[in-house]
Amino acid sequence: MLSAQVGVLDQVDGSCKLQCGETSVICSVTGPVEPKARQELPSQLALEIVVRPCRGVPSTREKMLEDQIRGVVTPILARYMYPRQLAQICCQVLESGEPEEQYSGKELSACINAVFLALVDAGIGLLASVSCVCLAITGDNEQIQINPSQANLIKSTSTHVLALQLGAGAKKVENVLLLESYGAFDEESMLQVLHSGEMACMETALELRKVIEHKIREDFIWR
């Protein structure tokens, strides 16, 4: 389901190409670098986040994605280690895998996972790890689909994106970083979503860790 390569670009400090089902994104991180005067924050790392759509020009939808990613990334970054510095995070959607006019959940979850891997690749200090899944509730029996396909997404009554902050080797949930829900749903199904989302996030986190492990093994092959 999820596959990723890190270190795919060489003009930036960290990069990651991530494919999750039908969605594929490429993410780059440059930093810490010297910011422009207007971006500079006196006590912490400034973030410039750019999301670029697969087709067409960036619109309010991409601005919203940028904001959501910022919300997830900011608390897990060791920002106070890098005062008056800047990290540029740039996500390019290669394949959207969803009707762009109505949905953004799959792109968002793929972007967040890709940003996490790219940050690790760039060697920017993090306080915790993060993983993200997209969920959809379909049908009368309220079946929960994890990382739904495009067809299921269109059939769904509600979609949810859950990003969790994980610790202890991705075995312990520390915080909910993001929960975005669209559509009609009740409290019970919300809790259901949280429950199965938690399991899925842990699984995803293990996948992400595998990618990093693999990368470290490759990088330190000389040892």
Added chain:
Amino acid sequence: MAKDIDISSSEAKFLIDSLKQGFRFDSRGFEEFRDVGIEFGKDFGDVTVTVGRTKVHCRISCSIAQPYEDRPFEGLFYISTESSPMAGPQFENGNNTGEDEVLCSRIIEKAVRRSGALDVEGLCIVAGSKCWAVRADVHFLNCDGGFIDVSCIAVMCGLLHFRKPDVTVAGEQITVHSLDEREPVPLGVLHIPICVTFSFFNPEDAEENIKGDLNNEICLIDATLKEELLRDGTLTVTLNKNREVVQVSKAGGLPMDALMLMDCCHKAYKITETLTDQITSELKRDADSRNQFAAMLSSENARVS
């Protein structure tokens, strides 16, 4: 491109001195194009082109729009080449008013759009009211020189690979058939322009270049990023396989002898030929892989000739 990157003067001197002795950093010949890799995505019109370490992704998409009033029989075609910091820290997000960005987008525009590479009349659905608007979004992923050449290949591969949904027109009523319902139709591509960029270096001083008759300026094809940073002049020639010059742009820079420039055009033609052949064969391979059952369904007999 790449203005803010500084290259150390010792490295710069080393590069120029190596060039004078006939060597390039990547051990290529002066007139050798890097290997071109073309990768098609799952969807139609999704192409990633790599040339050396330069990587460009192009996505073609289409939608139904209203044609311009003064051109009721023509569809719309846009090419967007916006840069993002992904290709390197020297690129600003969405800033396409920089000198190099403007030149790059203008050359691609001239090479592909103004040369009529895409048959816009074929995009008309109902004259004056409905037509296809085709968009090419070029995404620069990795920058190691030669963005113009690579983007042009990417856009052309994308256009050749793209299929637009079939439509039926009944009076003013049009029906767009989904990809499962009817075989989508390819775009009308009239010719394949290929851009080849030459970079000039002046081994002597400026006076010799202008007044002298030595004409021993160094001329490289398909420069890498470092070579681009240090070059004194550049020439982009766009040709197609019909021996037509589609566009030439030598916007200033090192003055070059006219005969040398003509020579460059002829060299570019050879590269155009090989690249065009490569593009068509890659496209054929992709088409074959998409259509595995063609052989089974075909009524053609295997004939022994």
Added chain:
Amino acid sequence: MSRLEIYSPEGLRVDGRRWNELRRLECSINTHTSASDGSSYLEQGNNKIITLVNGPQEPKLRSQMSIQKATISVAINITRFSKMERSKTSHRNERRVLEMQTALVRTFEKNVQLHLYPRTQIDIQIHVLQQDGGLMGSLINGITLALIDAGIAMYDYISGVSVGLYDTTPLLDLNSVEESSMSSVTLGVVGKSEKLSLLLVEDKIPLDRMESVLAIGIAGSHRIRELMDRELRKHGRKRLSNVSSNN
């Protein structure tokens, strides 16, 4: 509208020229003495262009300064009334104009002896009062004249001209009627040499015809250089006689 005959069988063009004839070229320098350090007014056919050069002077922005050499900036103002039909937009910040400005900067960067004027800026302002095809070439000629008037050291003249290709006949120095009906090449030639500083082809031309197009273009540019040189020398003599008569 009846179809215009671009090139008649007798070998005449719409304005009565033959294939290798330039348009009327008239120029004068030192036209705007109080507004600038160097100025020129150029009429090439119906192109009418004022060029003003200011500098070498203190750069307006510190960031634009180079400690090795002078920097050149070119600003083109294409007036709204420069064509038959009044244009609705001022052409500033149009991609086409930005491209022209960049091309002009890069053309003159290699021909002005910039290393003589470190930490300074040379501003070139162009006002296009009227345009009738082959604009880029005329702009180059105007700048060359104005730079010479400003007394800025250059290696040589740069003269520009456009050449079209009508079927198989190259036509020198196109006007706008001709330009819109055939593909054209713009050249910027350095002095009396065959070196091209600028070469722009915007439409399809057969590869095998390029050489003849370039040849006539270079010849035309050399002629323009002569015309400009003659005017400059005339101006020089006049100034010299003024100086000597005052003494």
